[in-house]
Amino acid sequence: MIAIDLIRSTAETLMDKAAIEIPDDYLDGLKATAAEEDGDLSSFVLQAMLENYEVAKEDRRAMCGDTGCPRWFVKMGNEARVEGGPIALEEALRRATAEATNGVPLRPNRVHPLWRTDHNNNVGIGAPEIEYGFEPGGDWIDLITVHKGGLFGTDYRMLFPSDGIEGIKRFYLDSLAAFGKRGLACQPAIIGIGLGGSKDTCMVLGKRAACLRTVGDRNPDPKIAELELEFTEIGNSIGMGPMGFVGKSMVIDCHIEVGYCHTGGMQMSVHAFCLSSRRACARVWGDGRVEYRTDPDWFTPYQRRETVDWPETAVAAE
Amino acid sequence: MVRKIRLSTTPTPQALAELKLGDIVYLDGLMYTAREGVYMRALEEQANIPMELPSESAANFHCSPAATINPDGSFTLGAVTATASFRFAKWIGEWFAKSGAKLVIGKGGMSPETYREHFVPNGAIYLTTVGYGTGALLGRGVENVEAVHWADELGMAQAMWVLKCNQMGPFIVASDLAGNCLFERENKKTAPSLSAAYQGTRPATMKRYGETDDRTDEVI
Numbered sequence: 158m159i160a161i162d163l164i165r166s167t168a169e170t171l172m173d174k175a176a177i178e179i180p181d182d183y184l185d186g187l188k189a190t191a192a193e194e195d196g197d198l199s200s201f202v203l204q205a206m207l208e209n210y211e212v213a214k215e216d217r218r219a220m221c222g223d224t225g226c227p228r229w230f231v232k233m234g235n236e237a238r239v240e241g242g243p244i245a246l247e248e249a250l251r252r253a254t255a256e257a258t259n260g261v262p263l264r265p266n267r268v269h270p271l272w273r274t275d276h277n278n279n280v281g282i283g284a285p286e287i288e289y290g291f292e293p294g295g296d297w298i299d300l301i302t303v304h305k306g307g308l309f310g311t312d313y314r315m316l317f318p319s320d321g322i323e324g325i326k327r328f329y330l331d332s333l334a335a336f337g338k339r340g341l342a343c344q345p346a347i348i349g350i351g352l353g354g355s356k357d358t359c360m361v362l363g364k365r366a367a368c369l370r371t372v373g374d375r376n377p378d379p380k381i382a383e384l385e386l387e388f389t390e391i392g393n394s395i396g397m398g399p400m401g402f403v404g405k406s407m408v409i410d411c412h413i414e415v416g417y418c419h420t421g422g423m424q425m426s427v428h429a430f431c432l433s434s435r436r437a438c439a440r441v442w443g444d445g446r447v448e449y450r451t452d453p454d455w456f457t458p459y460q461r462r463e464t465v466d467w468p469e470t471a472v473a474a475e
Numbered sequence: 476m477v478r479k480i481r482l483s484t485t486p487t488p489q490a491l492a493e494l495k496l497g498d499i500v501y502l503d504g505l506m507y508t509a510r511e512g513v514y515m516r517a518l519e520e521q522a523n524i525p526m527e528l529p530s531e532s533a534a535n536f537h538c539s540p541a542a543t544i545n546p547d548g549s550f551t552l553g554a555v556t557a558t559a560s561f562r563f564a565k566w567i568g569e570w571f572a573k574s575g576a577k578l579v580i581g582k583g584g585m586s587p588e589t590y591r592e593h594f595v596p597n598g599a600i601y602l603t604t605v606g607y608g609t610g611a612l613l614g615r616g617v618e619n620v621e622a623v624h625w626a627d628e629l630g631m632a633q634a635m636w637v638l639k640c641n642q643m644g645p646f647i648v649a650s651d652l653a654g655n656c657l658f659e660r661e662n663k664k665t666a667p668s669l670s671a672a673y674q675g676t677r678p679a680t681m682k683r684y685g686e687t688d689d690r691t692d693e694v695i
Contacts (some may be wrong), residue, residue, distance in 0.1 A: 177622045198497055198647070198661075201477050205605045205612065205645055213611035221608035222541045222556030262553045264541040265631050275630035288495070308559070317680050327676035334669055339583035339658045341559060343607050396668030399606065400583075400647075432608045 159298055159443050161240040165249040165448050167439050171302045172257030174225065175437035176219040179210040180451040183347065183434040185431040186372035186409040190345055190393075191249075199404030203345075206432055224263040225304040227254055227279055228286040230369065230455065247287055250300075252276070268308070271364045288361075292459055293467060296443035301453045303368045303436045310342035310429030313360055318423055322384075325352070325425060326391070332427035332471065333392055337407060338399030339358025343431035345409050347372060348392065351426040354416035363426035366412040368436060369455035376413055377461070385411045399432070414456065484534035484640065486577055491600055494648045496657040500602055505621065505637060506534035506580070510558060512633025516625060517573065525624040526637060528552035529575030537563060537581030539632040541610070541622065550620040555612030555638075557582040560601070564589050571597040580646060582607045583658070590635035590654040601656075602646035609645070616643025 192202040213220040229250050229334050233239075255278035258265055265277040267284040279285065312332045316324050329350065336342035349367025350361040375382040388411040398404020418424055438450045459467060477499050482490060484504035494500070507526065509517075516522045526532070537560045541553040560581035567585070569578065571593055579585075579594070580602045594601065606612065617638045624635040680695040684694045 197477060199500065202605050202643075203587060205609050208608070209612045211608040211617055216611060216615060218614050219541050219554035220555040222538065222610035223558065223608075224541060224613070259543050262541050262543040262551055264539060264554075268630070268632070273630070275635075277631050277633060284543045314683075315681060320517040320677065320680050323677040324673060325677055328671070329677060330669075330676060331674055338662055340607060341583055371668055391672060392666065395672045400603070401658060401665070402661050432606055 159237060159239050159248055159441055160433075160445065161245050163441055163447065164239065164246060164298070165446065166301065167441055168250055168253030168300055170337040170435040171437040171439055172253060172263070173261055174449070175302050175304050175435045176224065176261050176263055177213050178216055178434060178437070179213075179220065180337040180345065181256045181373070182371040182373060182436055182451065184210065187345065190406045190409060194398060194404055194406045196398050196402055196404035198400070198402040199398030199406055202399040202402065203406060205223050209366070210307070210326050219261055219263060220430075220435070222264060224266050224279065225306040225435065226266060227263070227302060227304045230288050230290065230291040230303065231320060231454065232292055232299040232301070232455065234292050235295045236294065237295040237298050238300060250287055251280050253310070255280045263282070265413060269416070269468070281326050290455065290460060292340060292457060293333065295410070297440050298427060299438060299453075301436065301438040301442050301455070305364070305368055305435070306343060306431050310336045310346065310431070311364075311427065313356065313424070313426045315356070316423040317421065318421060328425055329388060329427060330391070330395065333395065333407060336429060337397050338401045342429040343433075344399055344429060345406040346429040346431055347383055347434060348388070348408050348411045349430065350411065350413045351423055351424070352413060352415045353418035354426060355418065358416055359424035359426045362414040362416050366414040367430040369413045369453040371452045372410040381413050381415065385413050388413070418470070455469075479572065481642065484532050484578065486531065486533065488598055489528045491572070491577060492652055493600065494600060494651060496651055496655055496660065497650055498648040500535065500646045500648060501642045502640045502646065503642060503694070504640060505532040506632070506640055507532055507638070508536045508538045508540070508636040509537065509570070510537050510563065510633060512629040513635050514563060514570060516629065518566055518569050524573070525648050526616060526622075529577065532637070533575060533577040535570070535574065535579050536638070539631040539634070540614070540636055542631070542636070544626065544631070548599070550623065552617055552620050553614055555613040555617060556608055556610040560585050561581045564684070568593040571599060573602070575581065578602055580604065584649040584656065587654065587659050589658045590650045590656055594650055594653065595654040600648060600652060601650040603649040605645050605647060612645070613643060616640055
């Protein structure tokens with residue numbers, strides 16, 4: 158049984174880490190990009206960002222004043238049991254979000270869309286979002302928080318098989334340029350692309366591709382992996398850098414996730430995670446252990462499975 | 476190389492005249508946050524602005540900080556980051572008339588038309604934040620939270636925060652007194668390489684209604 162108090166205290170720590178500590182994979186990627194950048198203003202911006210990460214850690218101050226929309230991804234091992242069940246789990250995550258908003262502090266961003274009601278704690282109807290995944294085996298629960306910006310850098314389009322790779326490339330460039338101008342996407346960013354599914358799941362795939370995979374990670378399908386590298390390169394060749402200034406630092410990495418779609422369509426979504434790439438994860442075990450990490454490791458073979466059953470579980474159960 | 480300059484939040488016309496597009500600026504003095512909430516309350520509801528403008532501050536920051544009001548009335552301020560300014564174009568002319576602002580600070584600048592119509596006649600310039608997410612750096616530049624006005628009426632994110640700045644920055648000069656626009660200049664420079672990247676791509680088979688203003692257009 159996984160203790161509910163441990164889940165709540167771990168979740169609070171994760172809110173703090175996500176807001177303050179830049180993940181190593183993104184930092185290394187940005188440093189490599191900064192070393193290549195030769196635009197005057199673009200270079201200045203990247204250096205200021207690097208300095209900002211240091212100051213955030215020194216002062217234990219959030220990297221960015223705009224908290225974005227804090228959300229949770231929860232993954233449970235098949236053997237995991239949470240004290241109090243899923244209702245207690247959701248309460249713990251909502252409480253941790255509220256507590257951290259005042260504790261770090263974070264900006265109370267979440268308001269009612271019409272009445273603009275603000276509880277000053279980033280909690281409200283549907284906020285924070287909590288999404289679930291499951292994994293064979295394991296008496297553990299993975300808690301992952303992502304604080305992604307909420308306004309710019311994301312778009313969706315219904316494409317068709319006849320649009321082909323040329324059409325995918327076009328919409329990718331449209332999205333980069335639309336939100337890259339003046340730097341609204343807060344680039345250079347990890348770009349996530351969702352292909353297929355249906356409209357809502359396509360958006361989910363793209364968002365998760367941007368937020369739940371680390372810099373350098375490649376899709377296991379070699380042709381998709383190749384596309385990811387090609388799209389990273391294309392993104393950095395449009396002549397645009399941070400804030401839309403002349404430069405070549407636009408995309409730190411590009412991740413593509415696919416889902417089976419209607420035979421007539423080829424849905425596409427594009428998502429830009431921001432310069433602060435705020436994500437933090439921990440695995441909480443039934444025996445009380447907690448392991449913190451920055452790689453969500455969301456897209457396991459199980460999450461990408463194509464089969465009806467999962468043969469490995471059948472073997473393990475014997 | 477970029478030029479770094481310290482500037483008062485109640486700047487003289489001479490100091491503003493010296494600033495060039497792309498200069499890096501660090502601010503000293505009082506600044507206040509004002510975004511849609513403050514604009515609506517001050518301009519549409521005609522509420523009295525609770526500070527002396529522009530004598531106390533001529534610097535309008537499009538921002539809401541990550542901060543807490545403590546039970547004893549004091550403030551804990553963390554990171555400070557701007558929000559995108561283009562959304563506030565409809566209020567900015569009237570705000571200049573009422574506030575006498577000389578510096579508008581935010582994210583991403585405003586349109587060249589807004590600069591020509593409203594900034595130039597008022598002798599004002601636009602400073603953009605950097606990144607956009609040097610929230611910790613800017614937070615360090617705030618020496619003190621002097622006051623928070625209208626927190627009850629507007630909520631913390633929309634309230635009017637009065638911040639005392641000490642070498643707060645960096646900011647980048649994104650419009651000058653003549654109304655020149657840094658982002659317009661950069662967009663023109665990136666256009667050719669962007670066009671080159673589009674070579675060999677194809678527009679989407681299905682058009683979106685609304686991509687054209689021609690309502691008789693046979694969109695499919």
